[in-house]
Amino acid sequence: MPNGSSILENGTKGGADVGVVVVMLPLPAQGHLNQFLHLSRLIAAHGIPVHYAGAATHIRQATHRVHGWDPLAVPNLHFHHLSMPHFQSPPPNPDASTKFPTQLMPVFFATSHLRRPFNALIRNLSVDQKRVVVISDSLMGWVVQDVPSLQNAELYRFRCISAFTTYSFHWERTGKPDVGPEAAGVLNHMPSPEGCFIPEFEEFIKMQRPFWDASSGDLLNSCREIEALFIDLIGKESKTGFQWAIGPLNPVSLTDSINTNRHKSLEWLDRQEKDSVLFVSFGSTTSLSNEQITELGAGLEESGQKFIWVVRDGDRGDVFDDGEAARRAEVPEGYEERVRGRGVVVREWAPQLEILGHPSVGGFMSHCGWNSCMESISMGVPIAAWPMHSDQPRNATLITEVLKMGISLVDWARRNERVGRREIGEGVKKLIASAEGEEMRRRAAELSQSLKEPIAVGGGGRNELESFVAHITR
Structure with a gap:
């Protein structure tokens, strides 16, 4: 340089x-x-x-x-x-x-x-x-x-x-x-x-x-x-x-945010305890199968932890063209009623940076796209890594093995297998409600501060x- x-x-x-x-x-x-x-x-x-x-x-x-x-x-x-x-x-x-x-x-x-x-x-x-x-x-x-x-x-x-x-x-x-x-x-x-x-x-x-x-x-x-x-x-x-x-x-830092119309998820977060909520989002290009959505939903539910889950399909070349063949990813019928009060399902584009910056968020289940990684590091939020493609598997290695501010939720060698509810639930509990997860939060907070001070x-x-x-x- x-x-x-x-x-x-x-x-x-x-x-x-x-x-x-x-x-x-x-x-x-x-x-x-x-x-x-x-x-x-x-x-x-x-x-x-x-x-x-x-x-x-x-x-x-x-x-x-x-x-x-x-x-x-x-x-x-x-x-x-x-x-x-x-x-x-x-x-x-x-x-x-x-x-x-x-x-x-x-x-x-x-x-x-x-x-x-x-x-x-x-x-x-x-x-x-x-x-x-x-x-x-x-x-x-x-x-x-x-x-x-x-x-x-x-x-x-x-x-x-x-x-x-x-x-x-x-x-x-x-x-x-x-x-x-x-x-x-x-x-x-x-x-x-x-x-x-x-x-x-x-x-x-x-x-x-x-x-x-x-x-x-x-x-x-x-x-x-x-x-x-x-x-x-x-x-x-x-x-x-x-x-x-x-x-x-x-x-x-979001102290200077100009957004006056706050997203509904932020209002829900205001009522939750510090570091108690898991944010789940897999970025703009990932589409999960119906079977994987069902397993993910069950894992979140069985973990007993609070969560905000963004459920949507990946982008097309023109994100404003819904098209007749467009699929709308959905959670199983009755799911939202069962998790009401403990979980929030979001189907539209979510204000990810603001959600990660909220004090109630204590973890991020992520595909590990580089935008998401940088935003999570900036806001001091540890990651449960679930890479999907491209640079994501190696970004996940950076997060978990080099920076040591996250856990690997999915072994890349098993990427073609459906991830079961038990694995998901145990990973969520490890990140949000364990001593190991608390140590990752401390490490993530230190990294965040190391960025903000300079x-x-x-x-x-x-x-x-x-x-x-x-x-x-x-």
């Missing part, structure tokens, strides 16, 4: 005064859209105009689902709707042998058509700017391949997964080179990559890699308080020598963000 004091601290008012604009280009999947939107807020706060680009439906998705702040109220944040051809997005298949969201592949491949309108946007912005800074998703390389050809444009790659997971895949791909005993101790016991991806997505990833040779540096949604060792290992592999670990991007004084990931801002406004 390059060193350098912030231009803002040295008296410059921000990028607008030095002719710098930033353009964001996320992959159109919820976890990516969300991280880019949070990063847009942080950079815009430095007085730099930020242009968030994508198809209209995905911009609507990002702004509709964000919690804790209003993206339409940020003066320096602008949205650009890029034209993209219609794509057929099938409904998710809850009974598929793999949990990877195959229904999103049509929209991923359709992003190739964004190259021309995105390049037109960049060229238009570059006319009256000293510098156009493009921050692109690592999986959108083919869209931004023309950026380095512009004389006053710079391209930066943003990685939306953990440094630990990023390096682990690189380490395997490069023949498992020597990394020292500390890193090798965990890397040699990683979950198998089998079942993480489908061949079509692996091919999609390979198609993006050649376009990053001309990038000016990398950004990570992480920080040294969480995974310094693996951030450094990635940095050693950098071709540019420029890397900034600028996370966490999500708000780490941010409060401008250090940690925020210090690296200041360094990045100084770099692009140099």
Whole structure:
């Protein structure tokens, strides 16, 4: 990571005064859209105009689902709707042998058509700017391949997964080179990559890699308080020598939340004891079978613990298109009546960050997507890890084996088996109502505090963000 004091601290008012604009280009999947939107807020706060680009439906998705702040109220944040051809997005298949969201592949491949309108946007912005800074998703390389050809444009790659997971895949791909005993101790016991991806997505990833040779540096949604060792290992592999670990991007404190219409689940949480409630949510891409939903519900019920359970199917490429074939995931008939007073079932998009930040929440049953992991760490909530696909199994290893703030609810080697109610119930009790769970809560609280303290004084990931801002406004 390059060193350098912030231009803002040295008296410059921000990028607008030095002719710098930033353009964001996320992959159109919820976890990516969300991280880019949070990063847009942080950079815009430095007085730099930020242009968030994508198809209209995905911009609507990002702004509709964000919690804790209003993206339409940020003066320096602008949205650009890029034209993209219609794509057929099938409904998710809850009974598929793999949990990877195959229904999103049509929209991923359709992003190739964004190259021309995105390049037109960049060229238009570059006319009256000293510098156009493009921050692109690592999986959108083919869209931004023309950026380095512009004389006053710079391209930066943003990685939306953990440094630990990023390096682990690189380490395997490069023949498992020597990394020292500390890193090798965990890397040699990683979950198998089998079942993480489908061949079509692996091919999609390979198609993006050649376009990053001309990038000016990398950004990570992480920080040294969480995974310094693996951030450094990635940095050693950098071709540019420029890397900034600028996370966490999500708000780490909700005291300044602008939401006035509180979700019903938060009102219910207000009436519960501290650390007594389990939050259950598997993110935006997971669809459970009817049989697994039944077992999960029974496990929660039999655990005797309080819970909030988000029951919904994974996203389609267009989350606003219900379609005739859309399935509505449901709990068994009579379930909500049986758990009334002890459990809350939520079927719509839930304010996850605010729920995790509530003092009554003492645990999180999660798929371990990186957004969810970062939000849980930020709010000091331990995790019962139930990974489904992609980076999630390795994020789960980071949570349970490296950070030691969670339990493994599901063995990845048994990923194709239905998880029984007994396993689920015992895991819930272990996390919420045992001495071991209390120790995990203590560890999670320490990690949360380690993030908040440096941010409060401008250090940690925020210090690296200041360094990045100084770099692009140099």
